[in-house]
Structures are given as structure tokens and as C-alpha cells.
Amino acid sequence: MTTVLTHATIYTGHEVIRDGYLRFDQQLQAVGPMSDYQPAPSDEARIDLTGQTVVPGFIDVHSHGGYGYDAMDGNADQINAMVQQMTANEGVTTYFATTMTQSHQNIATALQAVHQAATTNPVIQGIHLEGPFVSPVFKGAQPEEYIEAPDLTAFKAWNELAGGMIKVVTYAPENPGSREFERYCLAHGIVLSVGHSNATRAEMKHSLATHVTHLYNAQRGLQHREPGVTGHALLEANLYTEMIADGFHVYPDMIKLAYELKGADRMELVTDSMRAKGMPEGTSELGGQTVIVKDKQARLTNGHLAGSVLRFPDAFKNIIQFTGCSIADAVQMSSGNQAREFNLTQKGSLTVGKDADLNVLDSDLNLQMTFSLGRLFTPARVNQ
Structure with a gap:
């Protein structure tokens, strides 16, 4: 299933998007400001990340x-x-x-x-x-x-x-x-x-x-x-x-x-x-x-x-x-x-076409969730 993260501050590795969204399955399909966001015609899991930050894995x-x-x-x-x-x-x-x-x-x-x-x-x-x-x-x-x-x-x-x-x-x-x-x-x-x-x-x-x-x-x-x-x-x-x-x-x-x-x-x-x-x-x-x-x-x-x-x-x-x-x-x-x-061409930044490897951090930069090739992982003991 496609996942969309919305209203996040996104550090792509090339730029900072203050109110942005990411759409991905195993790879990143779209990254940009919320003003460009268009809901997909098919079902997608949408997660509101207001106040949170997304960085590459x-x-x-x-x-x-x-x-x-x-x-x-x-x-x-x-x-x-x-x-x-x-x-x-x-x-x-x-x-x-x-x-x-x-x-x-x-x-x-x-x-x-x-x-x-x-x-x-x-x-x-x-x-x-x-x-x-x-x-x-x-x-x-x-x-x-x-x-x-x-x-x-x-x-x-x-x-x-x-x-x-x-x-x-x-x-x-x-x-x-x-x-x-x-x-x-x-x-x-x-x-x-x-x-x-x-x-x-x-x-x-x-x-x-x-x-x-x-x-x-x-x-x-x-x-x-x-x-x-x-x-x-x-x-x-x-x-x-x-x-x-x-x-x-x-x-x-x-x-x-x-x-x-x-x-x-x-x-x-x-x-x-x-x-x-x-x-x-x-x-x-x-x-x-x-x-x-x-x-x-x-x-x-x-x-x-x-x-x-x-x-x-x-x-x-x-x-x-x-x-x-x-x-x-x-x-x-x-x-x-x-x-x-190390020539990891699919890794290291949040760019369309690259692997959906990314971390969601709270306002104190504590890890909240991770997506690895689009698969969701959550910490067993958050903030420890």
C-alpha cells in the first residue's frame, strides 16, 4: 500500500521543506510542499506529522x-x-x-x-x-x-x-x-x-x-x-x-x-x-x-x-x-x-525514485518511527 506523510518538516539531504509531504511504497514517489499535494485516487495510508521532522534513514x-x-x-x-x-x-x-x-x-x-x-x-x-x-x-x-x-x-x-x-x-x-x-x-x-x-x-x-x-x-x-x-x-x-x-x-x-x-x-x-x-x-x-x-x-x-x-x-x-x-x-x-x-545510489537522501528509507523525529529529535523500503518500524522503547 502507498503511504503519505503530511505536514512534516522534511530534510531531504538537498533542501529543507518546512510544510511538506512524502508519498512512497518501497520507493519514494513524490516529495514536496503541501501546496503541491494531491490526494491519490486510490487508497493510501495518510499520516499527519504536524510538528515532526523527517530525515533520511x-x-x-x-x-x-x-x-x-x-x-x-x-x-x-x-x-x-x-x-x-x-x-x-x-x-x-x-x-x-x-x-x-x-x-x-x-x-x-x-x-x-x-x-x-x-x-x-x-x-x-x-x-x-x-x-x-x-x-x-x-x-x-x-x-x-x-x-x-x-x-x-x-x-x-x-x-x-x-x-x-x-x-x-x-x-x-x-x-x-x-x-x-x-x-x-x-x-x-x-x-x-x-x-x-x-x-x-x-x-x-x-x-x-x-x-x-x-x-x-x-x-x-x-x-x-x-x-x-x-x-x-x-x-x-x-x-x-x-x-x-x-x-x-x-x-x-x-x-x-x-x-x-x-x-x-x-x-x-x-x-x-x-x-x-x-x-x-x-x-x-x-x-x-x-x-x-x-x-x-x-x-x-x-x-x-x-x-x-x-x-x-x-x-x-x-x-x-x-x-x-x-x-x-x-x-x-x-x-x-x-x-x-560507498556508492549507495538508492540511499542517503529523500529523492523521488530512491528507496523509501526515512526516520520520523519529534520536536526533541527523538526517534518516533522508521520506514525501511517503505516498511514501518517503531521503537520498542521510545526515547531510551
Whole structure:
């Protein structure tokens, strides 16, 4: 059935329509001001959204898990259940399941499971391979015993098992063999992302990467005599930078600094969430490591941050609070940039012909409902 949302403030990703309507089934059929609205001759479900805001569905390109599940569990049914929770409770309508540094067999099993899950769940549009080709100096929560230099043979086999779904790979470009690895990825449309890296600015300049994993975190930081990964990311206008906007991974003032330097066009909100998201606080697990969740923070027993329990709607609200950016800029950072960078041609904006992926927010920007390919989802616990 066709659905029409009326009298909403609509952020299309290109313009703002203050009193507008959207008509859609699985794809968007019409978007415009209410002055252009004409009721359809056939039946359609009409929802009055007076006082509410519509934005494109959120795109999370870096998330390991949530709601008790993790991509590394290697279970397609559980991955599907996890992603459905993210769609309903967080408005995530496009998702890149993210792996982590583990044994070759565990990575292979996870990739196969994600590929299988994606055959029945169109929200899953890609895979983010985080590790194992990273640096032990900035391993973060990546288990050091499995860290290695790029293994192109293994990577080719993984991408085949994944059905070509690997869209982005986090690696350390200072590792031996990185140039050959980079050339293969570029030839196969895989975005290169520097993360968990001890690279200097000079080494970064020789890299072919165009993306930086969770800016500031688990990377050689900005120093007055060595810009490192962070300084390079802030200086180079072409680099996309992920941001975990929970206020714990990065101090809010440093998020604002990145926003002032990069602008809304090169920052992408991610959650980097792990299985404990959406679950009661206490003991959890990440990559075989014990994680303690307390006060909305997930930490290993040594105190290091281990992913997050950040919900995407909170990241959306936080980026506005931390930087003073507009809702339109937040839309760019939560969907538009991801769609452009990863060539998600049917996603990222509310344009006629694109997939009907959209979120309805109240006056406080709390998520009220989500439409994914036109299918309605509502949060189980609104505003939590």
C-alpha cells in the first residue's frame, strides 16, 4: 500500500521543506510542499506529522553488534535479528556489519554468515573488515595475538566468501605489503580506511587510503612535531573521517574541532557498537575478551574502551549539541556522506525514485518511527 506523510518538516539531504509531504511504497514517489499535494485516487495510508521532522534513514558503516549479538558470532539468523533491532530502535536503514581481528577461520565464518543474512535482509548493504592488518601499538580492543601484516591471499579468499560484500577495510598502512594490498582493494572497489595505526604523516602521504576509522581513537595522535594519523586526517580535505559521537571516545570539544576543520561533507557518524548495546549494564564480551559496561561506556578489564553502546539517534543528537551544527549538517553526516562515499545510489537522501528509507523525529529529535523500503518500524522503547 502507498503511504503519505503530511505536514512534516522534511530534510531531504538537498533542501529543507518546512510544510511538506512524502508519498512512497518501497520507493519514494513524490516529495514536496503541501501546496503541491494531491490526494491519490486510490487508497493510501495518510499520516499527519504536524510538528515532526523527517530525515533520511541512518547509515552505519561501522558497527560490530548490539542487542546481545555480534557479527563475529557467525550466525546469520542472529545477525538478522540484531539488524532488525537496529532498524526499529535506532532508525538504521543501511548497515555495514563489522568484523574484528580474530583467527582466519573465525573471520571467514563471520563473513559467510553476514553474506547469508544479507540475502534476506536488504538493510545489510556491506561489510567493514576491521583488522587483522593493523598495528599492535594501537590495537585498542583488537586481540594482539591475531594481528598481522596484510595477507592478500587470505583477503581475496575472504572477499569471495563474503560474496564481494567487503566495502571498507581498516588497516595500518605502515605495515609491510600495504601498497600491493591497497592496489588490490582499489581495483575491487573497496574503500581503504586507516585505523589502529601508528603511521606518521609521511607514511600517510604514501598511503592510498581515503577514509579514517574512528578519528582520534586507536591511532597515532596529533603532536606538535608529528601530525600522525589524526593530524593528517584533519589536514587532508579529501579524507572521510568516522566519528563516535558518544562524548566518551572523543571529548566534545575535539569533535567540534574536527567539525570546524573537516566540515559536514567529510565526517561520518558511526556507532562502533558491540553486543552490549541495548542490553542491561554489566559484563559482556567482544572478540573473546571480557567487557564491562557501566555508565554507557564499554571497557575491557584493563580499562581500554571496547567499542561502544552508542545508539545512532543519540549520535545524531550529540553531533548537533557538541558542534552547534544544523540538522541539515547532521543529516549529511548520518546518511548523505556514507551514500556518496560507498556508492549507495538508492540511499542517503529523500529523492523521488530512491528507496523509501526515512526516520520520523519529534520536536526533541527523538526517534518516533522508521520506514525501511517503505516498511514501518517503531521503537520498542521510545526515547531510551
